[in-house]
Amino acid sequence: DPHEWSLSRFEMGRYLGNGKFGHVYLARERESKFIVALKVISKRQLNLCQLTGSLTREVEILSHLRHPNIIGFYGFFQTQKRVYLMLEWAPLGDLYGLMKKQTNRRFSEEMASKIIYQITMAIGYMHQMNVIHRDLKPENILCFHNEIFKIADFGWSVHTPSNRRKTLCGTLDYLCPEMINYQFHDNRVDVWTIGVLAYELVVGRPPFESNNEQDTKKKIMNLMFQFPNWCSKDFLNFVKGILQHDCNKRPSIIQILNHPWITK
Numbered sequence: 001d002p003h004e005w006s007l008s009r010f011e012m013g014r015y016l017g018n019g020k021f022g023h024v025y026l027a028r029e030r031e032s033k034f035i036v037a038l039k040v041i042s043k044r045q046l047n048l049c050q051l052t053g054s055l056t057r058e059v060e061i062l063s064h065l066r067h068p069n070i071i072g073f074y075g076f077f078q079t080q081k082r083v084y085l086m087l088e089w090a091p092l093g094d095l096y097g098l099m100k101k102q103t104n105r106r107f108s109e110e111m112a113s114k115i116i117y118q119i120t121m122a123i124g125y126m127h128q129m130n131v132i133h134r135d136l137k138p139e140n141i142l143c144f145h146n147e148i149f150k151i152a153d154f155g156w157s158v159h160t161p162s163n164r165r166k167t168l169c170g171t172l173d174y175l176c177p178e179m180i181n182y183q184f185h186d187n188r189v190d191v192w193t194i195g196v197l198a199y200e201l202v203v204g205r206p207p208f209e210s211n212n213e214q215d216t217k218k219k220i221m222n223l224m225f226q227f228p229n230w231c232s233k234d235f236l237n238f239v240k241g242i243l244q245h246d247c248n249k250r251p252s253i254i255q256i257l258n259h260p261w262i263t264k
């Protein structure tokens with residue numbers, strides 16, 4: 001581009017919302033009139049929480065990922081105090097807001113299945129690029145016209161070494177299962193979240209929801225969740241297949257995409 005990106009090249013629009021370490025605004029590039037979502041992150045807050053690394057990783061990851069169900073990233077610029085990410089504009093807001101507007105504040109199984117299909121395609125692409133998202137939830141999925149949905153906010157994503165498991169210590173041979181669960185992230189964490197997301201979109205609340213963290217953790221560790229009686233057999237089978245403690249028993253991305261609840 002003829003000259004550097006800077007804030008002066010944009011007309012700032014309305015405030016759209018906020019996330020962990022920043023806010024997002026609508027903005028229009030003056031010459032081209034191109035609309036973007038400008039994500040503004042304060043460096044001070046990042047430094048305070050030693051999270052500059054996660055922003056660098058987010059920019060690094062976003063600039064390498066290109067997929068129809070991952071939010072577009074056009075570049076970034078910074079001032080003394082802030083970093084600005086130029087992101088694709090999603091006109092219908094996030095999936096959490098859209099879900100709350102549905103009848104009974106939840107989606108039909110048919111609609112939820114379409115959403116899960118698109119998100120799973122994006123996750124599968126990310127895993128091929130050795131990236132795990134780690135923070136999949138309705139608030140981090142943005143909505144477009146024609147029932148298109150895209151993953152946003154890679155603030156907690158990391159690169160995984162391809163197929164090798166990252167542990168903090170020693171070889172896997174001597175680690176007991178619960179230690180393993182807490183000692184490394186591999187891309188099956190995203191598979192688990194696809195199951196949680198599917199449940200929330202269809203039922204209207206997450207499977208292990210409780211009013212305090214301990215109870216939620218207890219429900220997760222003991223796999224305590226039920227389905228309302230109106231859920232289909234395929235749906236029960238889909239979610240139960242994914243929400244398994246032993247990550248080796250969880251389906252692969254391909255198996256998820258070929259499940260009857262997705263393909264029918």
Ligand SMILES: CC[C@@H](NC(=O)c1cc2[nH]nc(NC(=O)c3ccc(N4CCN(C)CC4)cc3)c2s1)c1ccccc1
Pocket residue numbers: 016017018019020021022023024037039040071087088089090091092093094097139140141142152153
């Ligand atoms: C997903 C969180 C993440 N967000 C992004 O990266 C985001 C990137 C990006 N692109 N377009 C967006 N659109 C909106 O935020 C939006 C919000 C509400 C809207 N409506 C309200 C309801 N109305 C009926 C229709 C219009 C429409 C668009 C967002 S958010 C983030 C993370 C950290 C800091 C800031 C933002």
